Amino acid sequence: MIKRFLVLLLVLSMGVMFSQLLVGYSPDRQLNATAHYYATQTASETGAANIVSAIIVTYRGLDTLGEVTVLFLAAAIVGMVLSAKQGGQSPTSASEAERQLPPYPPVGELLATGTQLLVPLILMFGAYVIVNGHLTPGGGFQGGAILASGMLLLLLSDPLRTIGHRLISVVESFSGLAFVLLGILGLLLAGGFLDNKILPLGTFGSLFSAGAIPVIYIFIGLKVGAEFSSMLLNLAKTEER
Amino acid sequence: MVSALSFIALPLGTAFTLGLLPQGMQRVNYLLTLLALALLSLIAASWLLAFAAGEIATQQIFTAGTTPPFSINLQIGMAEAAGLLLLNLTGLLSVIYLRDTLHQQGARAMAVLLIFIMALSGIVLTRDLFNLFxxxxxxxxxxxxxxxxSHDKRALGAGFKYLVATQIISITLLIGTIFLYHDSGTLNIDGMAAGGLITGESLALFLVLIALILELKPFPANGWALDIYESAHPAFSAILSAAAATAALFAVDRLLLVGSNSWLPLATAVGVVSFVGANLLALVQRNDRRILGYSSIAQMGLLLVVVGQRDILGESYLFIAGGILLAHAIAKAGLFWLSGIIVARDLSDWRALQRNPLYIFAFATFIAMLVGLPPFPGFYAKWDLVHLLAAHDRIALLLALLFASLLEALFLFRWFGYVIKGEANPEGIICARNKLGVIAAATVAAWGVAYLWGEMALQGNLLYSIPLLAALAFLLLEWLAVPYKNVLAISVLLGWFVVNYADYNPLQLIFAVIILVGGPLILLSSFYARGRRIGFYPATMLMFAGMAQLIVAKSSFDFFAAWEILTIGSYYLILRGKASEPHAISYIIFSLGGAFLMLTGFALAAAGDLNFLLSNLSEVAPAVAPWVFLLLAIGFMTKTAAIGVHIWLPGAHAEAESDVSPMLSGILLKAGLFGLMVLMLEMGRQSLYGVDLTHVMLWIGALSALLGNLMAAFQEDAKRLLAYSSIAQLGYALFGLALMNHLGWLLALMFVINHFIYKSMLFLSVGGVAKRTGTRLMYRMGGLITLMPLSFIAVLIGIIAVSGVPPLSGFGGRWIFYNAIMTAEYRLPLIIIFLAGPIAFLYLFRLIHTIFLGQLKDEHRQLREAPFWMILPQMIFVACLMVFALVPGLALKRVDHYLLQYFPEGGLSWDGLTITSHFGYWSPISIMVIVGVIFMTLFAWLLFVNRRAQKVKQFNIVFAAERPFRPETTHFAWNFFAPYRKALGFLTEPLVTRFWDAIGEALHSLAELLRRFYNGNGQTYSVHLLAFVVITFLLARGVS
Amino acid sequence: MQFDWMQIPYSLLTLFIVLNYGMLLNALIAKIAARVGRRHGIPIWQNYADLLKNYGIRSSITHGVMFYLGPVFRLAGGVGLLLFVPTIFGSEMFSNLSFAGDLILALYFVFFGTLGMALGAGESGHPHAAIGVSRGLSQVTTAELPFALAVFAVALQYQTLSVTDIVAAQQGGFLNWTLFTNPFAVAAAMLGFLGSMMRPPFDVVLAPQEIPIGPPTEYHSSYLALMQTNRMIFPIAKIVVYMNLFFGGAASWPVFFIKVFFIYMVSVLVGVVFPRFHVEQSVRWFLVWAVPFGIIAVLMV
Amino acid sequence: MAYIALATGFLLILIGLYGALTHSHILRMIVAFTVANTGVNLVLVGVGYMGGRTAPILDKAVEVSAAAQRIIDPLPQALVLTAIVIGLGVTALMLTYAYRLYVTRGTLDISRYTELKW
Incomplete structure (x- = not known):
């Protein structure tokens, strides 16, 4: 009880601090210098219509690289943690044991059919969101998440489906590597690490524009999709029957 | 120059590549990882070299083809390059160390490790706040x-606690970041700092700062961190402690730029609390890794203080911060790595290191480095830090830091003591070649940075000092057998004396003779040792090196460095004794405590001058002069073991080896006297609040003499008796110095010489006897005169000399003493000195009687005389004593003359055989001749009338109507001065011991109580964390 | 003052005179003490007889070298002390060997014999010897303190450590004696004197010896004779120091005899009146009663 | 408008913190932290909000030349994406930990993992 009270007191004190922030806050009337620069220069410098995408992929590309790495890390660690439980057990015996377990209850007709119908659509939508990231709301992260949701659906419909772990990991690593290499290309060919001007900026507003942004976004999308998928796969294995 | 971006791109690329490789290629994966880290270390090294050579200036690295603040930029300068090198090297070494684990865990783990190092490098490099996040x-x-x-199952829980805590930190950080962005319109840290839009009052800035500070795991909001240190794989703990903390420190340092340094006091306050608190709690730890965790937190606290004080540190900032940081990083990583080869987790399990002296060497190196002993970088850094703090009147902070350093030294040296002493478990250590290689690399790095910091130090490189090098060279000669090393040691000391002979002034010469000629004399007795005697020679030579440097030191830095060196050497020497561990620890703590007071004193005196000359002590501003005097004097008196700070001495001297005790007593104690002489010559009389400090010293000297003698009289242990006697003898010397007149000083010097000769001799004799009888308890001996006649003669001559009975040299001391006090203007302490005088007879008689006279014990009937090599120096000392008794002018005449320049009044005149003072006269040779003639005449007369005396057996006596048959019941020895104890025993109540024990006890109880705070619940830790934020905020607001 | 060969026969003469005086004086004192106790006492020449007998005894044993040397140390101490102090003021003849050192020499040489004696007795292996030494040393630590303070006060008063100079400063009428110019010092010294004379109430030191078989327990025959010789000389030598420091010294032998007698009598008178103290009692007694006088003396000078 | 978003965000953070610090079941703690993270994201977006302006996408509705007057601050939007992804990563990690803890310890009560202390 005392602890709850103490926590309440602390949280309230934090609240007081936050309220001070709130009181001191006044919304900007004008864009500040940084934002103003983005608003006016993005189009000419990067050729991207979606300023947020330009910031994410180019201006703050290093953040994004870190972000992707976060997911990579999370996926890797999830894999590490969950594989650690097998300890000395060899993988074959584990899968044998898995086979001997009673089968899952059958998946409903609705889900099975729905999956077959929806997965291609989901994948296509994901791809769309990814490649149009520099023009419209969306991009690699969003698209990647959509891709992974397709994977989720697949897993739901057939939990025992063996999806190529290896493939996922290759995709994941390859796209990550490509991201880094593109960044380095920027360093070598253009103005700096992750500069998108290594490719021609193209016509403003068209699909093939904004230099390397769409390319990078494709890799990000693949990577995010692969990472989420691998996390999902790993977590799915933890389900107890 | 390879772009600094490679620190991010290369490890990331490698990490991703690892995923591409097919499974089962662990060797390739591992090699790739190694290669990447090695390459990064090389790149970092090349940057660092370029900066160091001044070829390039600090560089900005832009990304995205745009300039900041619109895109993220990195910056690399000298500090960053050094940080990167540290990070990547630590990573590289840890990967080597982790070889087996990584092979087992696979590519994922290697990728994670690479990304971890990458992220740390990113923290060091980036100048963008959100990127930092x-x-x-x-x-x-x-x-x-x-x-x-980690294989430790508990690590899982620790990891979760850690994740919970970091959630709160990241929330705080993000909220702060976004509001900082809103207020300043930029995310660029330099932009925020330069824009001036962010003021010191900014709450957002506070949130960001406190979040970054929390990344440093400040005490007490750090329970989760300790659990990780304790349970994680040691190699990872090494990275966490050495590399991650370093990176976080860079971040804090950078953020403090914002808000025009107004949050520096916050950093200082949090730092000092961490430094003191963590060191305090570490006192009661027994788990090695947890104690290292505490120590890491403490060191981070210290660094935070340095960062917080950077406004006054000026150009030395990087030197100081870098010195402490590197010392911490290398030592801590090294210790964590060491802990990985130790099987069990208790501190005493580290005894397994005894298996190989090289392990011990590595361990000692790391401990010394952590404590900040010379010649390691922490020493230089601490020196500069303390001086600058003192110059800016931040004394309270200074004292808090020194106090905490003392606590740190306490638990580290106690640990060292456990390791050196006690039975080792041979199974307690696992040796893998890769791990040992890593530890060796850390050791080499430790000495490397020691050299480097010496090169950069204003005061000059300690590693260029020939005596120190000679001492260290003995480390390389450890494989030789004792006789060779002993010959070498003796010749080195004598050689150094011959080379420098001409440069000593008479005062220095006296000390030089004692150290460099007396030392070899005592070392003669070391020939009796067999085998290799690992550890003895480096320690001994270190002590002598320190002493030799001390007496010629010109600047306060040289003096202090020499002081520390001799302290270390003597500490190891003391630690070598059989049951000496508790005494060694109390010795080192008192010594370091004294040294810290000295350091403060020097720093106050220097007023910011980092290379202060001792001769300038006379020009210290009058306002601080008495304080300087006081601090330095107390510092020196810890070494002379003046009463109050004497409790380390008896045990240390008693438990030391037979040939070590004389060195400690005869030579080491003189260091303090030399310091006092320098101090008093330069500063003269000082008074504080109207009290003349030399009068206080008179009292201390007198009380030391009285209580030292009294306690000596009640000892049963022969070496303890001599040890207490040393306290008393140095009390006399102190008294002489404090008289501040010509004869007083001559008296002190007379005692220096006399005490060296007779105490070395007595310790050697008693040591030889103890060696033969296997005990130091006097009541268990008796009647040894016929079996060990030469030892007896040495003791006889010794006690006559100590007691001051004519015709031996002790009388000279007494005679000068009386002449000196004739002119003393302050007479009360004299009464105590007078009371002390005759008490010497008590313990001296007891010493000779209970050992050599009385009843011989049955078990001792077959004893032989002490070994030749122990007797030889004793006989030489006897000869010296006789010569000095006959012609004291040999040594004193020049000093007497030399002292005239400081004390023009009251010199002695040395015409012919007679020495004349203003008050009296004394003719040593006449006395010797007269006494000799009378004695011989009477002896001849007795021989004449009693020429056929019949030798009778031991029990041919009768008492209490019986003829005794057991020596035990007939030897009156135990509690020899029982009636005296009844009368004056109350004076020997161990009040001082109790006082210090109580302080130690209180500290330990406090630590024991406080650590309950870490109850192991991750949630509670989060509450701590939140409370830390809130309380810090309230305090900060309250103050500003 | 320089050494002159003539000083040797003169010193021996002093020694001879003092020895004989000591023999007679000791006997006289013993007789006085006996009379106080209503006993007859010894004949006045008893000491001569004892000495002759003991020197004459031929059967003797030894426990070892130190045992053998003990009495030698003892007597050398007594003789040395006597000779290091000028006996008769103003007499070149009887200033003895005082050129070798000043007051401090005398002060410290007192311990020479004591130490040697203690060592010799120690080698006998007899526990009583050790007990006696233990008591004696304990007592001497505080008994010497008032004396040392008084000596220091006197030295300060006359600004010299030379015995001759101190005596010289007291010449010209008894009011110039330290006894009157510095009474506190003399009081302290005389109280200390009681303790160092081995007479009641401070003679417990001798007690363990008197119970079983007599002086220093194991010493007999010629050893004992040497010690008895010292017994005759040593108190006188000591009293000479007191006389010189506090009572104006002696300018001639008759004055010497008288002064020594009266100073000795002080301890005798106290001795016959008071019972014996324990060691711890006497230690405290000196600290409480005698030392304050010494402190006052030192501070007042 | 911005104030409401900020206030809601702060409130969510506080609720999340309170929940995380009072519930000892670790899944509940994770959920609570997710709530708090949502609050943080809301604050992030709220700070960049400017009344009467539109999304920072340049198309026919918002010409490049008028962008500076028409769009809101794009940077917080970029930041929040990063923050969300990172939050996701941490949450995934915590969930994994929760699973492993449950497997090895058989409990999800955080107050039971106290074998490391003092």
Whole structure:
């Protein structure tokens, strides 16, 4: 009880601090210098219509690289943690044991059919969101998440489906590597690490524009999709029957 | 120059590549990882070299083809390059160390490790606030993964606690970041600092800062961190302690730029609390890794203080921060790595290191480095830090830091003591070649940075000092047998004396003779030792090196460095004794405590001058002069073991080896006297609040003499008796100095010489006897005169000399003493000195009687005389004593003359055989001749009338109507002065011991109580964390 | 003052005179003490007889070298002390060997014999010897303190450590004696004197010896004779120091005899009146009663 | 408008913190932290909000030349994406930990993992 009270007191004190922030806050009337620069220069410098995408992929590309790495890390660690439980057990015996377990209850007709119908659509939508990231709301992260949701659906419909772990990991690593290499290309060919001007900026507003942004976004999308998928796969294995 | 971006791109690329490789190629994966880290270390090294050579200036690295603040930029300068080198090297070494674990865990673990190092490098490099956040989160998640490298099941819980805590930190950080962005319109840290829009009052800035500070795991909001240190794989703990903390420190340092340094006091306050608190709690730890965790936190606290004080540190900032940081990083990583080869987790399990002296050497190196002993960088850094703090009147902070350093030294040296002493478990250590290689690399790095910091230090490189090098060279000669090393040691000391003979002034010469000629004399007795005697010679030579440097030191830095060196050497020497561990620890603590007071004193005196000359002590501003005097005097008196700070001495001297005790007593104690002489010559009389400090010293000297003698009289242990006697003898010397007149000083010097000769001799004799009888308890001996006649003669001559009975040299001391006090204007302490005088007879008689006279014990009937090599120096000392008794002018005449320049009044005149003072006269040779003639005449007469005396057996006596048959019941020895104890025993109540014990006890109880605070619940830790934020905020607001 | 060969026969003469005086004086004192106790006492020449007998005894044993040397140390101490102090003021003849050192020499040489004696007795292996030494040393630590303070006060008063100079400063009428110019010092010294004379109430030191078989327990025959010789000389030598420091010294032998007698009598008178103290009692007694006088003396000078 | 978003965000953070610090079941703690993270994201977006302006996408509705007057601050939007992804990563990690803890310890009560202390 005392602890709850103490926590309440602390949280309230934090609240007081936050309220001070709130009181001191006044919304900007004008864009500040940084934002103003983005608003006016993005189009000419990067050729991207979606300023947020330009910031994410180019201006703050290093953040994004870190972000992707976060997911990579999370996926890797999830894999590490969950594989650690097998300890000395060899993988074959584990899968044998898995086979001997009673089968899952059958998946409903609705889900099975729905999956077959929806997965291609989901994948296509994901791809769309990814490649149009520099023009419209969306991009690699969003698209990647959509891709992974397709994977989720697949897993739901057939939990025992063996999806190529290896493939996922290759995709994941390859796209990550490509991201880094593109960044380095920027360093070598253009103005700096992750500069998108290594490719021609193209016509403003068209699909093939904004230099390397769409390319990078494709890799990000693949990577995010692969990472989420691998996390999902790993977590799915933890389900107890 | 390879772009600094490679620190991010290369490890990331490698990490991703690892995923591409097919499974089962662990060797390739591992090699790739190694290669990447090695390459990064090389790149970092090349940057650092370029900066060091001044070829390039600090560089900005832009990304995205745009300039900041619109895109993220990195910056690399000298400090960053050094940081990167540290990070990547630590990573590289840890990967080598982790070879087996990584092979087992596979490519994922290697990728995580690489990304962890990358993220740390990113923290060091980036100048963008949000980017900093991203890198911090990367380290957090990577930490979450790497904790699992441990085989310890408890690591899982620790990891979760860590994740919970970091959630709160990241919330705070993000909120602060976004509001800082809103207020300043930029995310660029330099932009925020330069824009001036962010003021010191900014709450957002506070949130960001406190979040970054929390990344440093400040005490007490750090329970989760301790659990990780304790349970994670040691190699990871090494990275966490050495590299991650370093990176976080860079971040804090950078953020403090914002708000025009107004949050520096916050950093200082949090730092000092961490430094004191963590060191205090470490006192009661027994788990090695947890104690290292505490120590890491403490060191981070210290560094935070340095960062917080950077406004006054000026150009030395990087030198100081870098010195402490590197010392911490290398030592801590080294210790964590060491802990990985130790099987069990208790501190005493480290005894397994005894298996190989090289392990011990590595361990000692790391401990010394952590404590900040010379010649390691922490020493230079601490020196500069303390001086600058003192110059800016931040004395309270200074004292808090020194106090905490003392606590740190306490638990580290206690640990060292456990390791050196006691039975080792041979199974307690696992040796793998890769791990040993890593530890060796850390050791080499430790000495490397020691050299480097010496090169950069204003005061000159300590590693260029020939005596120190000679001492260290003995480390390389450890494989030789004792006789060779002993010959070498003796010739080195004598050689150094011959080379420098001409440069000593008479005062220095006296000390030089004692150290460099007296030392070899005592070393003669070391020939009796067999085998290799690992550890003895380096320690001995270190002590002598320190002493030799001390007496010629010109600047306060040289003096202090020499002081520390001799302290270390003597500490190891003391530690070598059989049951000496508790005494060694109390010795080192008192010594370091005294040294810290000295350091403060020097710093106050220097007023910011980092290379202060001792001769300038006379020009210290009058306002601080008495304080300087007081601090220095107390510092020196810890070494002379003046009453109050004497409790380390008896045990240390008693438990030391037979040939070590005389060195300690005869030579080491003189260091303090020399210091006092320098101090008093330069500063003269000082008074504080109207009290003349030399009068206080008179009292201390007198009380030391009285209580030292009294306690000596009640000892049963022969060496303890001599040890207490040393306290008393140095009390006399102190008294002489404090008289501040010509004869007083001559008296002190007379005691210096006399005490060296007779105490060395007595310790050697008693040591030889103890060696033969196997005990130091006097009541268990008796009647040894016929079996060990030469030892007896040495003791006889010794006690006559000590007691001051004519015709031996002790009388000279007494005679000068009386002449000196004739002119003393302050007479009360004299009464105590007078009371002390005759008490010497008590313990002296007891010493000779209970050992050599009385009843011989049955078990001792077959004893032989002490070994030749122990007797030889004793006989030489006897000869010296006789010569000095006959012609004291040999040594004193020049000094007497030399002292005239300081004390023009009251010199002695040395015409012919007679020495004349203003008050009296004394003719040593006449006395000797007269006494000799009378004695011989009477002896001849007795021989004439009693020429056929019949030798009778031991029990041919009768008492209490019986003829005794057991020596035990007939030897009156135990509690020899029982009636005296009844009368004056109350004076020997161990009040001082109790006082210090109580302080120690209180500190330990406090630590024991406080650590309950870490109740192991992750949630509570989060509450701590939140409370820390809130309380810090309230305090900060309250103050500003 | 320089050494002159003539000083040797003169010193021996002093020694001879003092020895004989000591023999007679000791006997006289013993007789006085006996009379106080209503006993007859010894004949006045008893000491001569004892000495002759003991020197004459031929059967003797030894426990070892130190045992053998003990009495030698003892007597050398007594003789040395006597000779290091000028006996008769103003007499070149009887200033003895005082050129070798000043007051401090005398002060410290007192311990020479004591130490040697203690060592010799120690080698006998007899526990009583050790007990006696233990008591004696304990007592001497505080008994010497008032004396040392008084000596220091006197030295300060006359600004010299030379015995001759101190005596010289007291010449010209008894009011110039330290006894009157510095009464506190003399009081302290005389109280200390009681303790160092081995007479009641401070003679417990001798007690363990008197119970079983007599002086220093194991010493007999010629050893004992040497010690008895010292017994005759040593108190006188000591009293000479007191006389010189506090009572104006002696300018001639008759004055010497008288002064020594009266100073000795002080301890005798106290001795016959008071019972014996324990060691711890006497230690405290000196600290409480005698030392304050010494402190006052030192501070007042 | 911005104030409401900020206030809601702060409130969510506080609720999340309170929940995380009072519930000892670790899944509940994770949920609570997710709530708090949502609050943080809301604050992030809220700070960049400017009344009467539109999304920072340049198309026919918002010409490049008028962008500076028409769009809101794009940077917080970029930041929040990063923050969300990172939050996701941490949450995934915590969930994994929760699973492993449950497997090895058989409990999800955080107050039971106290074998490391003092």
């Amino acid at each position: 991203v890198f911090i989160e990367l380290t957090t998640i990577a930490t979450g993964g790497l904790i699992l490298l």
